[in-house]
Amino acid sequence: MWIKKSEKQLQIDNMNKKKKAIKYGLWTVVVLLLIQILKDKYIGPGGMRGMDLEKPLAWVDIYDNLFFYFVLAIFFGYIIYLYEAKAKSTTVVCDNCGKVGNKGKNLTCECGGNYSDIDLMKWVDE
Numbered sequence: 001m002w003i004k005k006s007e008k009q010l011q012i013d014n015m016n017k018k019k020k021a022i023k024y025g026l027w028t029v030v031v032l033l034l035i036q037i038l039k040d041k042y043i044g045p046g047g048m049r050g051m052d053l054e055k056p057l058a059w060v061d062i063y064d065n066l067f068f069y070f071v072l073a074i075f076f077g078y079i080i081y082l083y084e085a086k087a088k089s090t091t092v093v094c095d096n097c098g099k100v101g102n103k104g105k106n107l108t109c110e111c112g113g114n115y116s117d118i119d120l121m122k123w124v125d126e
């Protein structure tokens with residue numbers, strides 16, 4: 001049956017969620033940095049046709065751009081972090097019969113029980 005998680009369990013869940021969000025954010029930064037560097041090194045930054053920007057950059061130019069790459073990567077990494085840290089489950093579960101549903105206007109189950117956020121509940125064997 002489904003029971004409400006303890007305060008302590010919820011705190012642990014919260015911490016794990018934050019850790020996961022930080023991990024995802026950091027990975028985003030690393031991956032974006034690599035993509036930007038590799039793209040500029042082997043394809044070029046893009047831009048108007050016929051301009052130098054269409055050509056791959058030399059390592060020295062890449063080095064000059066590092067700060068810019070970092071700012072962009074950290075910006076997107078931060079967005080991913082915020083998104084992950086705030087992400088909420090859209091699943092609810094009835095505290096009476098255990099029926100699982102989607103979060104909607106209906107907060108009461110057909111059986112008369114109340115729907116709770118599944119993140120706040122845990123399954124225990126009876």
Ligand SMILES: [Zn+2]
Pocket residue numbers: 094095096097098099109110111112113114
């Ligand atoms: Zn129910």
